[in-house]
Amino acid sequence: MLLKVQDLKVSFATPKRMIPTLHRVSFDLDYGEVLGLVGESGTGKSITGKSILRLLPPNGMITGGKILFKKRDLVGLRESEMRKIRGKEISAVQQDPLSSLNPAFRIKDQMTDILTLHTDMSEKEAEEHVIQLLNQVGIKDARSVINKYPHQLSGGMCQRVMIAIAFSCSPSLVIADEPTTALDVITQALVIELMKRMQEENNTSIIFITHDISLASKICERIAVMHKGEVVEIGKTEEVLFNPKHEYTRLLINSIPKIEKEIRTIFNGVET
Amino acid sequence: MPVSSTYLLRRLLYMIISIIGVSVFGFILFRIVPGDPVLMMVSPTASLEDIEALRHQLGFDRPLYIQYVNWFRDFLSGSFGTSIRYNTDVLELVTSRLPATLELVIVSILVAFVIGVLIGVISAVKSGSWADRILTGFSFLGFSLPHFLWGIVFIVIFGAIAHLLPVSGRIDIDFEVTPITGFILIDSLVSGNLAAFKSALAHIALPAISLALSLIAILHRTLKSSMLDVLGEDYIFTDRMKGLPERKIIFERALRNALIPTITILGVQFTFLMGGSIIIEYIFGWPGMGTLLFTAVQYKDLPLLQGIVMVYALIVVLTNFLVDLTYTIINPKIELR
Numbered sequence: 001m002l003l004k005v006q007d008l009k010v011s012f013a014t015p016k017r018m019i020p021t022l023h024r025v026s027f028d029l030d031y032g033e034v035l036g037l038v039g040e041s042g043t044g045k046s047i048t049g050k051s052i053l054r055l056l057p058p059n060g061m062i063t064g065g066k067i068l069f070k071k072r073d074l075v076g077l078r079e080s081e082m083r084k085i086r087g088k089e090i091s092a093v094q095q096d097p098l099s100s101l102n103p104a105f106r107i108k109d110q111m112t113d114i115l116t117l118h119t120d121m122s123e124k125e126a127e128e129h130v131i132q133l134l135n136q137v138g139i140k141d142a143r144s145v146i147n148k149y150p151h152q153l154s155g156g157m158c159q160r161v162m163i164a165i166a167f168s169c170s171p172s173l174v175i176a177d178e179p180t181t182a183l184d185v186i187t188q189a190l191v192i193e194l195m196k197r198m199q200e201e202n203n204t205s206i207i208f209i210t211h212d213i214s215l216a217s218k219i220c221e222r223i224a225v226m227h228k229g230e231v232v233e234i235g236k237t238e239e240v241l242f243n244p245k246h247e248y249t250r251l252l253i254n255s256i257p258k259i260e261k262e263i264r265t266i267f268n269g270v271e272t
Numbered sequence: 273m274p275v276s277s278t279y280l281l282r283r284l285l286y287m288i289i290s291i292i293g294v295s296v297f298g299f300i301l302f303r304i305v306p307g308d309p310v311l312m313m314v315s316p317t318a319s320l321e322d323i324e325a326l327r328h329q330l331g332f333d334r335p336l337y338i339q340y341v342n343w344f345r346d347f348l349s350g351s352f353g354t355s356i357r358y359n360t361d362v363l364e365l366v367t368s369r370l371p372a373t374l375e376l377v378i379v380s381i382l383v384a385f386v387i388g389v390l391i392g393v394i395s396a397v398k399s400g401s402w403a404d405r406i407l408t409g410f411s412f413l414g415f416s417l418p419h420f421l422w423g424i425v426f427i428v429i430f431g432a433i434a435h436l437l438p439v440s441g442r443i444d445i446d447f448e449v450t451p452i453t454g455f456i457l458i459d460s461l462v463s464g465n466l467a468a469f470k471s472a473l474a475h476i477a478l479p480a481i482s483l484a485l486s487l488i489a490i491l492h493r494t495l496k497s498s499m500l501d502v503l504g505e506d507y508i509f510t511d512r513m514k515g516l517p518e519r520k521i522i523f524e525r526a527l528r529n530a531l532i533p534t535i536t537i538l539g540v541q542f543t544f545l546m547g548g549s550i551i552i553e554y555i556f557g558w559p560g561m562g563t564l565l566f567t568a569v570q571y572k573d574l575p576l577l578q579g580i581v582m583v584y585a586l587i588v589v590l591t592n593f594l595v596d597l598t599y600t601i602i603n604p605k606i607e608l609r
Contacts, residue, residue: 055512057504086515094506102507103605104528114514149604165514 002070002172002205003029009064010047010056021047022229032203036216038252039226045209049175053090054082088118091166095178097158101150108146111165118169133164137194156187160194167198177209192219214256217241225249274600276609287589294585299340302577309572313356343578352582353575357567362579365564370583371454372442373553373560376483377545379476384484385538388491395492396499397522407492415489419548423482423555430478437474440557444471479556483548487541494537499530532603539595543588
């Protein structure tokens with residue numbers, strides 16, 4: 001077992017009172033497994049992801065529960081210890097690729113920093129490794145790309161760079177928070193494919209956060225459905241999709257756009 | 273640098289137009305304000321013929337546009353005319369005084385920038401803490417009083433009461449510093465005269481801080497708010513997710529983004545401080561352009577006045593240009609074309 005989240009509780013402080021946001025979130029994740037965290041906006045999917053990295057916004061705090069990562073409880077771990085885990089053991093890919101890269105620094109600077117920090121590579125070696133990584137995520141002219149600024153790249157390219165960063169230290173866990181929501185449909189499919197490939201090559205575990213249950217079903221082995229700050233249902237993807245136990249899961253599945261379903265049946269009909 | 277040659281050409285044209293505009297405006301303005309420069313020069317017993325003869329000799333009896341054309345012709349050939357009061361070449365007078373003013377303004381800006389940025393970062397990172405509240409209080413105070421009032425307060429406290437710092441001049445008269453750059457701080461260091469450097473530093477402290485206070489307050493506020501915005505950005509989350517140390521994130525990754533609006537302010541404030549230095553120089557007996565301007569106005573020394581105005585205009589125009597170039601370095605998204 002790589003990760004075991006047990007009765008996780010998170011609250012946010014407002015000037016007047018504490019607002020509980022996560023109530024007893026529990027799930028676990030095996031080595032090399034891809035778990036989907038699915039639910040509508042505001043159910044606490046991202047908060048769960050950020051809690052695991054211990055990077056909640058300043059007014060948010062973990063008020064209870066355990067996050068056992070490789071049998072170590074991350075809750076209550078010192079900040080300096082957490083920093084050794086972040087980037088090296090657990091990393092993340094965010095929703096908007098353009099805003100998750102610093103506009104004032106070259107791609108090179110934003111990719112070598114994590115390598116020189118967590119490995120004993122020199123600046124020069126890190127740069128060579130970055131070029132390899134970029135080739136690996138399908139960027140061909142890597143040598144010119146590393147000298148560019150984020151605004152000179154497309155959204156899809158930036159997300160490839162982010163994925164390369166997230167996988168660069170071969171972490172055990174990558175938290176992908178809606179990594180395709182800001183992309184167009186074709187790029188979306190390419191990015192999903194890329195993440196799947198990187199996951200398989202590195203045997204990384206992924207927590208895939210999305211509001212799109214049909215997207216989750218393409219990449220995840222198991223799905224956890226979140227609703228109002230709780231995990232209401234968790235199980236194998238097929239089971240959750242075809243035999244949903246919770247009323248909310250049924251609603252989610254019914255909310256998959258009809259047109260998409262129809263097109264799929266048309267395409268499937270052509271293929272078979 | 274992402275700057276096109278058409279941009280540079282166009283910009284140069286604008287600069288020339290602004291300079292000519294200022295020269296016309298200044299020329300007319302100084303001639304329509306009351307007071308006769310010729311009467312200032314002659315003794316009270318001078319005869320009317322003598323006065324008219326002098327007026328004719330100086331060319332003040334000709335139509336305004338002819339006077340201007342003559343002045344402009346000289347200006348193009350690099351001559352600013354002769355000061356009536358000092359009977360010296362205007363350009364020589366101005367260039368002998370300019371380094372003192374620039375030294376004062378640049379030291380003020382450096383002091384303001386270092387302190388303003390530092391307390392701005394502290395206020396942003398420790399937002400809402402006691403440190404933030406105290407700093408905000410101080411910068412509110414610094415902003416509330418005009419700089420010349422601060423100058424007087426400092427003279428009273430540090431000069432008259434505590435006798436800690438000198439309140440007049442650029443350096444103790446015992447020191448002899450050979451001018452190389454005209455910047456006394458640099459010249460004394462270059463010639464290895466440490467005692468002179470210390471004296472010059474002590475002399476510049478009070479006028480520079482008086483001039484810097486309001487800028488510190490402005491920088492503090494701007495940097496605090498832009499830093500707070502930047503620290504909430506996704507790319508800062510990315511850096512934290514990588515496990516980078518907070519110091520590197522704040523002072524390298526966040527600060528460069530947060531400085532963009534601050535640099536704009538610095539450019540505008542440089543010209544503002546050039547203006548503010550006039551009164552500060554007067555209060556602290558600082559031998560720069562400001563005190564020269566005072567004399568020129570007092571004696572209605574028209575060629576000198578016009579010369580000083582032209583130098584100020586040139587500095588303002590050039591500063592604005594340099595600030596725009598700085599943007600392209602600090603913010604790679606900006607391209608000037």
